[in-house]
Amino acid sequence: MPILELLDYTGVAVFAATGALSASRKQLDIIGFLFLAAATGIGGGTFRDVILAAPVFWVVKPTYLIVCVVVALLVFVLAHRIESRYRLLLWLDAMGVSAYCVMGAAKGLAATGSPTVAITTGVLTASCGGIIRDLLAGEPSVLLRPEVYVTAALIGAAAFTAASAAGVPLWIASAIGIAAAFIVRGGALRFGWRFPVYRPRPGRHPDDVM
Amino acid sequence: MPILELLDYTGVAVFAATGALSASRKQLDIIGFLFLAAATGIGGGTFRDVILAAPVFWVVKPTYLIVCVVVALLVFVLAHRIESRYRLLLWLDAMGVSAYCVMGAAKGLAATGSPTVAITTGVLTASCGGIIRDLLAGEPSVLLRPEVYVTAALIGAAAFTAASAAGVPLWIASAIGIAAAFIVRGGALRFGWRFPVYRPRPGRHPDDVM
């Protein structure tokens, strides 16, 4: 399945780059770059494989780890040239989410045949890397920001799954899913698209409630 | 095993509701509700199944995911009518902990025959959903609050395991475990029951120690 393998490498490489950019924002050392790049790059896919009881992809093919190392070194050398590392991080993240929601959905669909499971593994694969990165780096989680992040993963995974169910060939279904996710996430980044949020009132601090 | 399946659905539904309530406190959009509801609802059981090398329950039976979606939508529509979402969250959480500590212990006991492992998987299943929810939502972890939360899970799991070891039928052992956990956690919520804490002195900030 060369198209899925390509998506996996793309997802790993761009997520690894976002992890390394996060490390540069936190002024970590080179090993911190490697660690955050690898955790972000392979985190989502690892979670997906464990849940589907499939062999973990980078244990089978350690080349994925080498990709993370190379990307981390490149970012370590080049990050200071970038005007806004956080904006670049967000756009790379958008590419990673698009590649990974399709990849995750394809693996979930192949393993179980259930569209519900496929959409779930798609969202999970696409969002876990970013969540792990933000938790480790102590950044406010991308989940809590008023942006259509998980939404983009959901739409991409659903579009891929629907197209596959309709009998569309794998690579066209993949292209549809990737395009759908990237348009939604890119639109959110470029034009500030967002869903109406739940507005009545924010939660009080636990101590004030008890 | 209909009793265990019922416990699993109960645990998923009430934990999903706590995740959605947490999303409403953070004023997330509808997809944020779905995501936090699903992560909280299926998180603990997923962890349990992975550790016991059992097939993950919602991959086998995707209905659990549908339960999370329905619960998230209901909370999205109804949450503004609730006086104190955090108190409701805590009571639902108490029900979830009670159902899940027994469910986790039952699966662990069936898989290994070891009471120690059964109690551990019970505590783990019951507490992981809430821990994941609090980490993702950026709330102070329920673990760090001076309340008998993990304790309730431990007592429920131990009561179920002891009753099972004594040859009590599964559904009675389950009722004993659930009641034990709920009484302890409910007593903590209603009457402020708590264990003596370790008091000598709080930790200093790492920077002051080094």
Added chain:
Amino acid sequence: MPILELLDYTGVAVFAATGALSASRKQLDIIGFLFLAAATGIGGGTFRDVILAAPVFWVVKPTYLIVCVVVALLVFVLAHRIESRYRLLLWLDAMGVSAYCVMGAAKGLAATGSPTVAITTGVLTASCGGIIRDLLAGEPSVLLRPEVYVTAALIGAAAFTAASAAGVPLWIASAIGIAAAFIVRGGALRFGWRFPVYRPRPGRHPDDVM
């Protein structure tokens, strides 16, 4: 494999002690001590086994859980006698990292034969326990502190893997790996050794970038 089993017990015991010390710093109750001790003690190894699709070590041999319980009780009784719990925590952590990076690399190498995977599982096993502890306790992650923490794990795992590849017997390769990791981490604690960090400029808050 008695040498590896000894390393596993050492790693579990000292990581459990760091978890319990963290609980004492947060003034948790006795169950909080047990929970943090167990999560920290068995967290890294659990992650390693799940990723390598091996049976989880404490499910197979519940004695590891008993070790965590005993250590947590000891720390609960004795922690107030210790002048600086955080410094003790860091030194025990250094021992745990040294034992676990070798143990993780040995398991990864045995399972896959790939040095890249072995080094990765070594680092992962050694660092996950501490990361879980810091996340649960709400401490600033050891990852973000300017210390050679992950670096020590990486060097220990690489030294063990290289020695094994060179045909050195298991227990000598283990000793080399442990010594390498402990010297690096101990040097960092004692003499402030650190890598040059990425310095150009810290990241701005996401809200200022958008």
